[in-house]
Amino acid sequence: MAPTDAQRAKWNRYWDKKSASYDREMGFFDRHLFGDSRQWVCSQATGTVLEVAVGTGLNLGFYPDDIQLTGIDWSRPMLDLAEQRAAELGRTPTLRQADAHHLPFDDASFDTVVCTFGLCAIPDHTQALTEMTRVLRPGGKLLLVDHIRSSAAPVRVFQRALELFTVRLGGEHFLRRPLDHLRAVNVLDVERVERFKLGLIERVVAHKPATS
Numbered sequence: 001m002a003p004t005d006a007q008r009a010k011w012n013r014y015w016d017k018k019s020a021s022y023d024r025e026m027g028f029f030d031r032h033l034f035g036d037s038r039q040w041v042c043s044q045a046t047g048t049v050l051e052v053a054v055g056t057g058l059n060l061g062f063y064p065d066d067i068q069l070t071g072i073d074w075s076r077p078m079l080d081l082a083e084q085r086a087a088e089l090g091r092t093p094t095l096r097q098a099d100a101h102h103l104p105f106d107d108a109s110f111d112t113v114v115c116t117f118g119l120c121a122i123p124d125h126t127q128a129l130t131e132m133t134r135v136l137r138p139g140g141k142l143l144l145v146d147h148i149r150s151s152a153a154p155v156r157v158f159q160r161a162l163e164l165f166t167v168r169l170g171g172e173h174f175l176r177r178p179l180d181h182l183r184a185v186n187v188l189d190v191e192r193v194e195r196f197k198l199g200l201i202e203r204v205v206a207h208k209p210a211t212s
Contacts, residue, residue: 003123003171011123011171012074018170019077022056026117030058033197037145038062038116040194040203044143045069047111052100052132053118054093057082061089069093070110072100100128108137116145121172126181133187139210142188144203149175151199179204 003011030038042062051059054071055078063069071093073079079095086093098104100122113132119125132142150156159174166172179202182188188206195202 014170015075016077041116041143041145045112049112050110052115054082057085060085060091071095072098074099103131103135105135107134109135112141114143119146119178123171129181136208138208140208142206147200148177148202155198
């Protein structure tokens with residue numbers, strides 16, 4: 001069931017407030033669960049790059065120096081922190097408040113699209129993936145990493161119980177697996193998949209076929 005406008009507004013307020021503690025919490029997960037996933041994703045970005053759900057800009061320091069980066073997020077307080085981080089790093093990305101369901105860019109605008117730990121909390125992650133695919137140029141690359149439903153049954157039971165609270169509170173899901181949607185629609189060529197930590201973390205590289 002699609003979320004109501006009231007639910008979306010509630011989730012927006014949640015993530016706006018969450019911006020104050022987001023870096024500290026994500027730092028814990030980066031150290032103990034995500035590993036080198038941010039470096040893994042960002043080091044593969046080339047050309048004009050769009051990061052969807054850029055958040056507080058935790059990835060900014062991991063991108064190559066020669067890319068042109070645009071980042072979008074639906075939370076203004078998150079973007080304010082990302083702008084501060086960019087200034088401290090001496091980087092000049094274009095940061096915009098925007099909705100991942102309706103990206104404000106023309107078709108085939110970017111060489112690379114990145115999303116790290118964001119699809120779990122975007123209300124309609126399949127629509128967001130459709131939009132990411134739309135703005136990719138032929139031959140372009142989609143780079144994803146997220147926490148997904150575990151490959152271990154006991155962990156999935158815990159994730160299902162956790163979602164009873166997290167979905168209602170902030171729209172955050174633990175049983176999604178974006179790769180399933182990519183394979184089902186079969187628009188992009190999935191080139192590489194890595195899954196680890198009891199199947200909780202998955203990293204994906206996919207390409208948009210070049211036009212003949």
